[in-house]
Amino acid sequence: MNYDLILSKIKPTEEEVVQNKKIASEIIDFLNLICKEEKIPGEALLVGSVAKETFLTGKSDIDIFISFPLDTPTSYLKEKGLYLGYKASEKFNGKASEHYASHPYLTSEIEGFKIDFVPCYKIANSSQIKSAVDRTILHTKYITENISEKQKDEVILLKKFMSETKTYGSEYKVGGFAGYLCELLILKYNTFENLLKEVSNWKYGTVIDLESFGTSKLFKDPLITIDPTDKNRNVAAALRLETLSDFIISARNYLNSSDNEKTLYFDELNKNISLNEIKSQFIQRESKTFIINFKTPDVVSDSLHPQLKKTVDSISEKLEREEFSLFKSDYWTDEEEIAIFIFEMEVYRLNNIKIHYGPKIFAKKACEQFENAHGKDKCYPLNDFLVLNVERQFKTFNEFINFILTSENSHIIKIGKNIKDNLINSYELLDLDEYLNNYPINDNFINFLDDFLNPGQYLKR
């Protein structure tokens, strides 16, 4: 397979690379000048995919790190980091906004480019790490020193393939492959296609150890990729098993495709969704589907998503424990105003009565205690157990939800701490149908429902 045509569409032009590097270099020079003038012991440098020349066309994030000596107080580093960012943003007429990762950093839009200003410590090796971002400089150095021009193209192919199969990105929402991990995979297997051939045969716990550190036994993850800059770190630690599975399946599907089909993997999946189509698919499944709609709290994406996931998983587990039967549940959020839980039920309504099992008949003492606790007149033997009929606490899905989503009872489930108040105070429980017919539905949500109905659709063409 010849990838030239595909690369011509997804690889940044030489001009685009030069433009990115030029503006980065101007800003870095300015920052270093300020540091010198104001006796700030910081040193600005370019890191990330622009430095490594492994970004997709039109998708450059210019990451400028400002590194400080190891003995710099953290408060000083934070303060000067923001100060320098604002200074540069001002100088280049940028539009700045503050963000928070492990500590605050500034993002500015300058001449159409998105620039991140991130303060960090200047470390020589991983043992000196003081903040989570510090190792980025080591990573950038390792890749630029080891990657060939040809391999940069292969990384770009891999990143695009992963973007379109929804396996790219280490943020919690995806749980997928970080850019650095993509680069290491290409360093290991040299080409995109060779990597996919290897991936199609991967087993649980496959080890990639470029520097032969021999430390893979430290990890139990589905994929183990030892960081060449830190033998005690698995670069793939945050890769979710589901996303790894998706990548393996998409690799197999890709390798079994014709060249024509293969090119489609580098384009956005062609979807043709209408709300009516979605509705009719749900009707065909004959499942009762419920929506819990509530206000999303003002927290960052990487904190919001795990909290939503944890909450919907906990409700799902408790539903099953109450003998409702769930086909599938999920969450969605626009990350600004709305968060939604969706529950597609196999069984959402139960009879009124169930059997509560006590001890074995032969255990006399235990039987006496059970009878005293539940009333002797109600207990009876069933096979060789003492049992009684009890009324179900929850006969319908609605009864259950309206019970647990109250301040008195919400301790029964695990709720993300930032969403708890919003969920309890603002939730609305509706049939999916009712929701779709009466609430404003945006395209993003329709797309989510389409994905809910058609899992795995991104993994094939």
Place this chain on the structure above:
Amino acid sequence: MNYDLILSKIKPTEEEVVQNKKIASEIIDFLNLICKEEKIPGEALLVGSVAKETFLTGKSDIDIFISFPLDTPTSYLKEKGLYLGYKASEKFNGKASEHYASHPYLTSEIEGFKIDFVPCYKIANSSQIKSAVDRTILHTKYITENISEKQKDEVILLKKFMSETKTYGSEYKVGGFAGYLCELLILKYNTFENLLKEVSNWKYGTVIDLESFGTSKLFKDPLITIDPTDKNRNVAAALRLETLSDFIISARNYLNSSDNEKTLYFDELNKNISLNEIKSQFIQRESKTFIINFKTPDVVSDSLHPQLKKTVDSISEKLEREEFSLFKSDYWTDEEEIAIFIFEMEVYRLNNIKIHYGPKIFAKKACEQFENAHGKDKCYPLNDFLVLNVERQFKTFNEFINFILTSENSHIIKIGKNIKDNLINSYELLDLDEYLNNYPINDNFINFLDDFLNPGQYLKR
């Protein structure tokens, strides 16, 4: 507790015993005369509860066995057994009817008494047994030789207690305690009350070995009572665990009762059931309850009951496997015309779609086979499994039943061989409500429904 008053109601009077023995003796004398005259090598003798004087008043079955030498051909024995029975029945103006156990025997009503004429082999010990009834003579001999007058009263108390708690009788329908087992229990524990104290503490596998044969290790049953006339036989082998559990519970309940309450255990349970009461209890349970109504085949009770039980259990198991959820099922029959299965459902209706699990993603070969079998386009990864959505074969209880109760598909369940044709060809499937409102309902069936709704009610007063 003084049992005199109770015994005065349930123990046969001396006159009743004499009457039974007198008619038995007259018939036996007649039979032995005929044998002598016609040179038939048979010898009639009285066995069973009349011989042992352990029957309840008004409940005497006079068992007359006609024993033949061990070298008698079976065909001759069967023929002469019936012949002699008819002869006696004729002589005493009885009303005869033939029955079948291990071989045919005659029952006749003579002067208001029910007389069984059973041919058997004259054995000296259990090793000589040729037919299942042969050991009855040994049992009768053992009990009459070992039981005291006082112990006969205790047996009568025990049999009545068990009758009213529905644990008496070794026929399949009850799966309870045979008369001989009751007698052995009293020989072991001397009094009814002492027995119940022991029973309240029984563990699984309790051993009673009156003759100290030491052969209990041969058996794995819930209760092991070595036959004093056969060290290799457990008299309690046919006792069902459920019925043993019922007996243990009723014993505990009895011992915790006041003397006034205790006397109630020897009376029929006072029930006050109406069809409307039954209906309203079912409504309160909010379960969907179904009736399968069909014609009962013409087979003996001890063959019919296990076949009905096996069939309803098999349907119940398959229902659960198809993800319907059953609260309780049972069968009922009038043993003449109607047989009924009843299914009270927790879940009787499911959604249209379910997940069919395939191999783990990492198993490439197995995944390929799974994709080839089910269509690659339908398969998708779920966690680390390859799965697909499939349409449920059965969305409702009715769909399932109407599918399996056909000649093509009935092999899916285990159906008793004698009921199969009747079930498939004559079954009607109805809601319980529909059935109760439109079909003739007899008191026996109402009583069954009451027991279905109120399990364990006989075990307490």
